Amino acid sequence: MPEYKAPIRDMKFVMQELLDCDSHYQKLGYEDASLDMVDAIITEAAKFTEQVVAPINQSGDEQGCTWNDGEVTTPDGFKEAYQQYVDGGWPTLAQNVDFGGQGLPHSLNTAITEFFSSANHSFAMYPGLSHGALATIEAHGSDKDKNIFIPKLVEGTWTGTMCLTEPHCGTDLGMLRTKAEINDDGSYSITGTKIFISAGEHDLSDNIVHIVIARIPGSPEGSRGISLFIVPKFNVTDAGEVSDRNAVSCGSIEHKMGINANATCVINFDGAKGYLIGEVNRGLNCMFTFMNAARLGVATEGVAAAEASFQGALAYAKDRLQMRSLSGVKNPEGPADAIIVHPDVRRMLLTQKSIAEGGRALIAYLSQLVDVGHAPVSEGRVNEAEKASAEAKLALLTPIAKAFLTELGLECTSHGVQVFGGHGYIKEWGMEQLMRDTKISCLYEGTTGIQALDLLARKILGSKGEILKPFGAEVTAFCVENSGNEAMQEFIQPIMTFGGDWQKMTEKLGLKAMDNPDEIGAASVDYLMYSGYLVLAYFWARMAKVSQDKLAAGDDDSAFYQAKIKTARFYFQRILPRASGHAACVENGSDSMMALDADDFAF
């Protein structure tokens, strides 16, 4: 089991040096989020995840959750760790002060979320889901609902879920069958079965607040007839106290590839009492509000998995002696050289490192955009144009981050197994668990294919390319700004080349899609992957620039900045070129994909 050490130094680099979170927080009025406070929270979160959360990761996987007559028991140590999490005030960090939160920025919470997810993917999901439920109620719930449900969700004594999927509908929520019938008192009776409900039942909290989508009889068919409800596991008094059990039960839990310590539940609603959130038939719109946040959370899991696997592989590669370097013995005292001398081992380690660090920068950048989105124009700290720009960047980059970083996260965990050789396949070392756990991130909150369609069809072609402009302008400005900087040309030139090709590819796809909409789906995943490689290149270039400046200024930490520049170089030379393969696939269009009749796939 690799020992987890939170990447404090790198997180500070990204937040403070790359993205100047100090100015960002001051501008948005987060007076408490001083550099000292940011440091303190990151340091404490590191300690908590290393000492409390990581140690129950492997045992949690082995033991898993157990279901017994509707009750779910989490693995040993989870209840205690969750209690410490609540006692430490961690759930309240970025929540509204009106409901007991600390009112710190969302982006600060996102930073520590990575630590939790690296340390223990299953554990990190419990708070993650509460956050989605809480945010939904805060944005769309009545004042009464807010007062009853939010304080407990903020303090973490209650947890939340999102109940969307049904056996016959996942992506296609318009097909849902769960129904909501109005009661005399204005509440609803919810009846139906939901599946794949993460944290749907467990023993960590006093109550579980399900956010459920259902159809009110008589509503339009499809996605326009979906409403949203709060359905607590235990009914709740007006004073916000738990009372009797609601007609909500956990029918079973799934046996899965990974995330075994997070119960994935079948939840049965048998006329359960629920409360409408938002307007009738506007449920999906209410959900969409938080889709970016949820997807950003999953993207973070990809980075977290790459980081955790990198740490394990790096330690092993420095320790394991096997064969001699092709370019001469490096460890003459020992029976063999450490495997980190072998170029192919380095290729795998540097792939992990460049994805983890590049992804961290992208996530931190996006989470600052979320901060901007949360800031009300009325306070005068951000104007409409700034918010619109942030929204456009977030809308564009979220599906890229979600799909690209989780696919690359999976690849990185596979490299982690490879670095260990046969040992990587053995559970004891913990490397294969990372691979099993992180595969879910390519699936939930919209598969890679769905993200790719969201990006290309809904966002880019749907806006006739408008959505590309703010981020495109930012990247162009950066390139122009550094056009005279000789040392930056190895990074700037490829961005301009690949960026120019991206633009041409996008325009061409727009034209082709007018003739044949299947061109969109056929290109989408390769297009998204191309975009991901390019976007990460931009962040690597920015990190290289910051590092060059630090070195030029004679910063003491020169080894750190030299390593950043070398890693940037690796990314540009050995990762970014993969985009060419994706471009060539996009170029070749949909014909070969659509030609085969469904009956002719197998004989």
Next chain:
Amino acid sequence: MPEYKAPIRDMKFVMQELLDCDSHYQKLGYEDASLDMVDAIITEAAKFTEQVVAPINQSGDEQGCTWNDGEVTTPDGFKEAYQQYVDGGWPTLAQNVDFGGQGLPHSLNTAITEFFSSANHSFAMYPGLSHGALATIEAHGSDKDKNIFIPKLVEGTWTGTMCLTEPHCGTDLGMLRTKAEINDDGSYSITGTKIFISAGEHDLSDNIVHIVIARIPGSPEGSRGISLFIVPKFNVTDAGEVSDRNAVSCGSIEHKMGINANATCVINFDGAKGYLIGEVNRGLNCMFTFMNAARLGVATEGVAAAEASFQGALAYAKDRLQMRSLSGVKNPEGPADAIIVHPDVRRMLLTQKSIAEGGRALIAYLSQLVDVGHAPVSEGRVNEAEKASAEAKLALLTPIAKAFLTELGLECTSHGVQVFGGHGYIKEWGMEQLMRDTKISCLYEGTTGIQALDLLARKILGSKGEILKPFGAEVTAFCVENSGNEAMQEFIQPIMTFGGDWQKMTEKLGLKAMDNPDEIGAASVDYLMYSGYLVLAYFWARMAKVSQDKLAAGDDDSAFYQAKIKTARFYFQRILPRASGHAACVENGSDSMMALDADDFAF
């Protein structure tokens, strides 16, 4: 759990129509291997794997092997299935008639091996390992050893293992510590611990014959001081009967990511009685003889995994209704369209299909080369030149097949999970098991990185490119032969382009490696992957050609041949272009990989 149907039609296409196994077998003197016999064996193997082997795949994974005080129990049904396997004469198929075998060609056995591996990776490993042990004894053992051990291994009542790895050495076998001390009677006392011994202990057979590498005290250090021994679990009389227990014991079994129904054992040799095979200190050379065969077996697992996952995903994609096609409703009667209408689902299915079918062709081709290698020149059926050509092709293509097909096999099983969406992550459906099981194939018998070094350093640069010539000439001849065939140009032209670039890349690498040997390791995996995409393109082009000819001749099975051509087109348009990304990575060299000091990977 996807229902497995052996791909009989496609296997016949590959063996009979693409590779004309009839002429091939006649030329080599396999008179019994008539087309009827080939058909009968494939049909029976399909039945056996579908009805006996596949049904215990999922339960075998759930239950796993259990260790109790040195005894290993296989999951329910394995013992019975193995007994049926023995009773059916399956282990004897391609074995020497002198020892009770049926004397059928190796390539016929390889064909049915794919079925076994698709149906149940863990089960298929038991006979696979016996085969390695048997072949080693047959090639290098004394007549006495042959007479004692081979007949039982042939009939399958005894099984075999290969005991190479020790805790501190996997790839670097020169570091082994297991020692072999000579006894007065000429036998040896073997002492040491071996790990990762697949099928090292189990309840399927009456005896287990371990082939063990060990060092005789006083031998040279490193790989030149390794000798090879037969060490049976039970001692054996001269008459070949089992007698008392040898000092060999199973200390424990590993808990793994997958292949849970095949016990991966720690085997302790405590002065166990062993018999030298071959010459003292020539053990590794004896092992090398069978490395190609073993690696070809693992390559087959990659194809088998892609096929099994494809079958599961295809059935689901035709059945699962979700969303409407972007190009218009395809299933107006239903609430949604089957997901096979969506281009991205087709991309994943066709990737699986093109890798499974292309890989099947490559494996079948290589297994025919093995047949040629087995044929003695003395019988006058093959001459020295033919054998040398076959050996060169086999040496070149085996590491490519092993690494490329297992990496792509893993990718294909990941696509299989994605096609199922969240359901793919649930054990019940069997899709995630395929992914977990097949990951081992990227690790054992030499990791992907080791195959890549074998290909580029040992084979290609080690032969100064000589090894490329026979296969290169074959591909060139095919291109020339079809240069006037208009309908073949979409396949021929890319092969010529990518092939030309391959040659240039290889020459350039040869030059760079003279200055800096790390260039080899830095390029190796990308180079291998490039080679893999190109090699499979050649086989797809040949399959397209056969199909065009069949269609031109008015064959009744036109849907099959049309599908082949369409799949070939998909491969050329959407898979082969990936090679460009790998080429670009190779082009960028080793500098960015070697620049970072081992201590500067993390701060």
